[in-house]
Amino acid sequence: MNLDGIHHITAITGDAPRNVDFYTRVLGLRMTAKTVNQDDPSVYHLFYGDENAQPGADLTFFEYPGAIPGRPGGGMVHRIVWRVGSEASLGFWERRLVDAGVRAERTGGALRFADPEGLAHELVVSTAIGGVNPERAVARDRGLREIHRGALLGELSRLRRTIAIAGTHGKTTTASMAAHALLALGWDPMYAIGGELRRPPEPGPRAAAPTRTNAAVGTGEWLVVEADESDRSFLELAPEIAVVTNIELDHHTTYASHAELELAFGKFLRQGLRCIVADTPQAEAFLDRVGVEEAAFFAASEIELRPDGSRFVWAGQPVALSVPGAHNVSNAAAALTACVIAGARPREVAGTLADFAGAGRRFERLGPAVRSGALVVDDYAHHPTELRATIAAARTLAPARVVACFQPHLYSRTKQLQREFGRALALADAVVVVDIYPAREDAADYPGVTGYLVARAAAEAARGRPVYWLPRMDDAAEALRALLGEGDVLITLGAGDVDRLAAALVSTP
Secondary structure: OOOOOOEEEEEEOOOHHHHHHHHHHOOOOOEEEEEOOOOOOOEEEEEEOOOOOOOOOEEEEEEOOEOOOOOOOOOEOOOOEEEEOOOOOOOHHHHHHHHOOOEEEEEEOOOOOOOOOOOOOEEEEOOOOOOOOHHHHHHHHOOOEEEEHHHHHHHHHOOOEEEEEEOOOOHHHHHHHHHHHHHHOOOOOEEEEEEEEEOOOOOOOOOOOOOEEEEEOOOOOEEEEEOOOOOOHHHHOOOOEEEEOOOOOOOOOOOOOHHHHHHHHHHHHHOOOEEEEEOOHHHHHHHHHHOOOOOEEEOOEEEEEEOOEEEEEEOOEEEEEOOOOHHHHHHHHHHHHHHHHOOOOHHHHOOOOOOOOOEOOOOEEEEEOOOOOOEEEEEOOOOHHHHHHHHHHHHOOOOOOEEEEEOOEOHHHHHHHHHHHHHHHOOOOEEEEOOOEOOOOOHHHOOOOOOHHHHHHHHHHOOOOOEEEOOOHHHHHHHHHHHOOOOOEEEEEOOOOOHHHHHHHHHOO
16 A cells, blocks of 8 residues: 555554554554553554654545345444545555445545444444543434444344354354355355454455455355353344353453353353253253253264364264364364254265364464474464463474463453463473563553463473563564474464564564
């Protein structure tokens, strides 16, 4: 994108570093973030160039009034807003939107809330957006209805037959597998997933279009949605099929105990017409505790874990996966079972996951490190159980060594699970720990809680294997360049922006 002078993007999110990374890595822009409201750090500007210069004069916004079937007078509006210079050209992602039917317009002024035709009738917010927010203020002044993202997904779940997939671990991959399988069957589902679904290029004149997206409208009768327990928003859904992959306490500021968490999952299951859980004694005991009397169970047998993925038997059918790890066998069994409950035949659906390439940031192979040739894999794992599963999956690739680089996510989680994190990381041959990604939390509320707690716990459990505490990402990258060797597998782990480090290792010597 050829930009002129100073440009900025107003972002409404608590994740400034990841947005900087998106515009830098994907759009090729040099961006920096600057908070613009001391009362609400979730509001900031992303600047291109000199943040002290005057903003450009133009505002470009894109609107896509794509109708949602059955919703009276409604539509789904996707909007990207930023200031650009007068000679700006459409970039990769913007052109994708335009090709999909987005209307692009230019207006002058310094608007933050771009809706000159008054088309908007509601504002959708997520838990990450603070109450003191300029867009929310404008919406209130205009009398617009404000709804939570979870409520919007709830509305969608009432418009289409819905498969809702919940669980502490694996829900993104399981939802991606279910959407992939239904797409392969030709059912063309709507889907809304917490990660990008990576699919092979489609044939035809638009084959060059990107094949990674976390949502699509679809023309079929089914919606596949990832159901998020972190803020209880999964209780907004009205699924026909409710799936729970597993239950483990992860969000300590939302749930006071595992018992409270189970009650929420039980309510989620009771909101579904059909329930699906793992075929384990623990799952059956959970159903008894929460009063769910009937459920379908998913399971796999004859499991063979291999460097090229796995082979197993599900519902009497052979299944092949190219994504590694025993946890993905379980995810696949859950997804395929949901498809069968939705009406697919086991024999037809069993082969649909053979070309499943995974979800974004879920054991995503980025390529060889420039200096060493080591395979670099990025994964969103941010709970000790997920770390264990991901490191075990890396072992199935038969590497010389597994090197883990972990960025803890949230001070509250790090404080509660520091020892468990350390023991999980000690399963690797070498460990690098960087400092905590705070997300929505403030370090001042958690004095003394840093990534060092995890590094110390890992060193205590590692039995002499090297553990490095390198708070700064740049220092960690330099250490990894020296540490990695041919045949090694590096996994970057965390729900923050540690994927920037992984991308740097495969692009910069």
